[in-house]
Amino acid sequence: MFQLKLFFYTFFVTFLFKPIISDNNNTLLIIVSFDGFRYDYIERNLTDNIVNLKSNSSFAPYMNSVFPTKTFPNHFSIATGLYTEVHGVLDNKVYDSSNNKSLGYGYELFHYNDDIVPLWILNERGGGGRRSGCSMWPGSNFEYQGTLPSHFQLYNSSVPWEDRVDTVFGWFKHPDTPINLAMVYFEQPDDICHKFGPNSPEINTEIARVDRIVQYMMQKAEETNLLNKLNFVFLSDHGGQAIEVPGNLINLDSYINKTWYIRDGVPPSLQIYPVKGKEIDVLKTLRAARNEKGANFTAYTQEQMLDRWHYRHCKRTPPILLLADLGYLFLPAENEKQYKITTSEIGTHGYDPVFSTMRAFFMATGPMFKRNFKIDPFENINIYPLAAHMLGLPLPLIAPNGTLSTLQDILVTKTSAADENATTYIVAVIVMIIACIATLLGWLFLRNYLQHKEKLRKSSIASYKILNQGTDEERLYEVRDTQSSDCDDDCDSPT
Numbered sequence: 001m002f003q004l005k006l007f008f009y010t011f012f013v014t015f016l017f018k019p020i021i022s023d024n025n026n027t028l029l030i031i032v033s034f035d036g037f038r039y040d041y042i043e044r045n046l047t048d049n050i051v052n053l054k055s056n057s058s059f060a061p062y063m064n065s066v067f068p069t070k071t072f073p074n075h076f077s078i079a080t081g082l083y084t085e086v087h088g089v090l091d092n093k094v095y096d097s098s099n100n101k102s103l104g105y106g107y108e109l110f111h112y113n114d115d116i117v118p119l120w121i122l123n124e125r126g127g128g129g130r131r132s133g134c135s136m137w138p139g140s141n142f143e144y145q146g147t148l149p150s151h152f153q154l155y156n157s158s159v160p161w162e163d164r165v166d167t168v169f170g171w172f173k174h175p176d177t178p179i180n181l182a183m184v185y186f187e188q189p190d191d192i193c194h195k196f197g198p199n200s201p202e203i204n205t206e207i208a209r210v211d212r213i214v215q216y217m218m219q220k221a222e223e224t225n226l227l228n229k230l231n232f233v234f235l236s237d238h239g240g241q242a243i244e245v246p247g248n249l250i251n252l253d254s255y256i257n258k259t260w261y262i263r264d265g266v267p268p269s270l271q272i273y274p275v276k277g278k279e280i281d282v283l284k285t286l287r288a289a290r291n292e293k294g295a296n297f298t299a300y301t302q303e304q305m306l307d308r309w310h311y312r313h314c315k316r317t318p319p320i321l322l323l324a325d326l327g328y329l330f331l332p333a334e335n336e337k338q339y340k341i342t343t344s345e346i347g348t349h350g351y352d353p354v355f356s357t358m359r360a361f362f363m364a365t366g367p368m369f370k371r372n373f374k375i376d377p378f379e380n381i382n383i384y385p386l387a388a389h390m391l392g393l394p395l396p397l398i399a400p401n402g403t404l405s406t407l408q409d410i411l412v413t414k415t416s417a418a419d420e421n422a423t424t425y426i427v428a429v430i431v432m433i434i435a436c437i438a439t440l441l442g443w444l445f446l447r448n449y450l451q452h453k454e455k456l457r458k459s460s461i462a463s464y465k466i467l468n469q470g471t472d473e474e475r476l477y478e479v480r481d482t483q484s485s486d487c488d489d490d491c492d493s494p495t
C-alpha cells in the first residue's frame with residue numbers, strides 16, 4: 001500500500017504541478033539590435049557569418065523604421081509595438097511644452113503614457129518562471145508600472161561587446177533567476193557612421209565587428225547548450241545617410257532669428273515652438289527660407305505632418321516640425337564639436353523612413369523560425385505582437401499598432417511553443433491518468449483474486465472438516481497424539 005501512495009505522490013508532483021515548479025518550458029528569445037545597421041551593409045562582403053546564417057533564417061529584404069528614424073523612438077516602437085505618436089518618444093530629445101523643459105534620455109521621456117507595457121515587462125509579468133534581461137536597450141533601465149526587468153545592464157559603450165554577451169548568456173543560465181527573454185543593444189555601426197559616414201573605411205571596420213559578435217553569440221549559444229532552444233532576432237533601428245560637409249550643413253541661424261522660437265530635437269528633425277506673438281513670423285520666415293532662399297528644409301505645421309508618420313496626434317507633437325532634406329543636416333555652431341567633423345563626409349538619420357538609406361535590417365533564426373524564408377518588408381511595430389505570441393503572452397490593454405498576421409508566416413508552426421508545451425503536457429497527464437487507472441484496476445483485480453483464492457481455501461477446509469467430522473486442529477492433535485504414542489515406544493531410546 002505504501003508503494004502505491006508513493007507512486008501517486010510522485011505522479012502528482014511531477015506532472016500536475018510541473019508548470020508551477022518548473023522554469024524550463026518557456027520559449028527562449030533574444031532580440032539583438034545593432035544601432036544604425038543599414039539593411040544593405042551585408043552586401044559589402046564583410047559579413048560572412050551573417051550571410052551564412054541568413055540561409056538558416058527568416059529574413060526581410062529590409063525593415064521599415066518609424067518616423068523619425070532615430071534611436072530612441074525606434075527602439076521604443078520595437079519594444080512596444082506602438083507608433084511614436086502613441087508612445088510619445090517623438091525623438092531622442094523632446095520638448096515638454098506643458099512643463100517648459102527638454103526631455104533627454106530619462107524616465108519622463110519614456111513615460112508619456114504610464115500604461116505602456118514594453119515587451120520585457122509584459123514577459124516579466126507573464127509569470128510561469130518568465131523573466132527578462134536587458135542589456136543597454138534604450139528605456140530598459142526604468143520601471144514601468146513599478147516593474148524592472150529581472151536583469152539589466154546600464155548603457156556603457158566602454159564595456160567590451162564579448163563581455164556583454166557573456167553577461168546575457170549568464171542570465172539565461174542563472175541558477176536562481178534564469179531569463180527567457182533578452183533584449184540586447186549595441187551602439188555600432190551608428191556611432192562611427194555619424195563621425196565618418198556610411199561609405200567610410202571606418203564604418204566597414206564596425207560592420208565586420210558586428211559580424212564577429214553575431215558569430216560569438218552563436219558560439220556562446222552552442223557552448224551553453226542553447227543553440228537548439230534559443231530563438232534569435234537580429235535587427236536594427238534605422239540606416240544611415242551620407243552628408244557632404246561642410247556643403248550640406250544648414251545653419252538655421254542664418255535664416256531665422258533664434259530668439260523667436262524654442263528649438264528642441266536632434267537634427268535632421270527639429271521641434272520648433274514659436275515664442276508668444278511670433279507664431280506667424282516664424283512660420284512665414286521658415287517658408288520663405290525654402291521658397292525664396294533655396295534652403296534645404298521643410299517646415300510642417302501639425303496639419304501638414306503626414307498621416308503615415310503617425311507622429312502628429314500626440315500632446316508632445318510640436319506646432320512646427322522642421323525637417324532637413326535627405327542628405328542635409330542642421331548643424332548650428334554649438335553642435336559642431338559634438339559631431340567631431342574631421343572628414344568631408346559624415347552620416348546621419350532621422351529622415352522619412354521611405355528613403356532607402358533609412359531602411360533597417362531584420363533576420364530571425366532559431367527553432368521557431370522557418371529557414372531560408374523571405375518575407376516582404378514590414379514596419380518594426382510588428383515585432384512586438386510576434387514576440388508576445390512566441391512567448392505565450394496576452395497583449396496588454398494598450399494594444400500594439402502592429403499585428404501578428406504581418407509576421408506570423410515566419411514561424412514554423414502557427415501555434416506558440418507555449419501552446420505546444422501545453423498540448424504535450426495535457427497528453428502526458430492523460431497518459432499518466434490512464435496508467436494510474438490501469439494500475440488501480442490491476443491492483444483491485446489482484447486483491448479480489450487473492451481474496452477469492454483465500455475464500456476457496458477456507459471453504460475447501462470447511463468441506464474437508466465436514467467430510468472428516470473434525471477441525472484441522474482436532475486432526476492435528478490427533479496426528480500429534482499418534483506421533484507421541486509412537487514415540488512412547490522408541491523416540492526417547494538412544495539408537
Ligand code: AMP
Nearest residue numbers: 070071105136137138139155187190191
Ligand atoms: P542616434 O544618434 O539617434 O542613433 O542615438 C544613438 C546614441 O544614443 C548612442 O550613440 C548613445 O550615445 C545613445 N544611447 C543609446 N542607447 C542608450 C541608452 N540605453 N542609454 C542612454 N543613451 C543611449
Ligand code: ZN
Nearest residue numbers: 035036071237
Ligand atoms: Zn540608432
Ligand code: ZN
Nearest residue numbers: 036190191194
Ligand atoms: Zn545615430
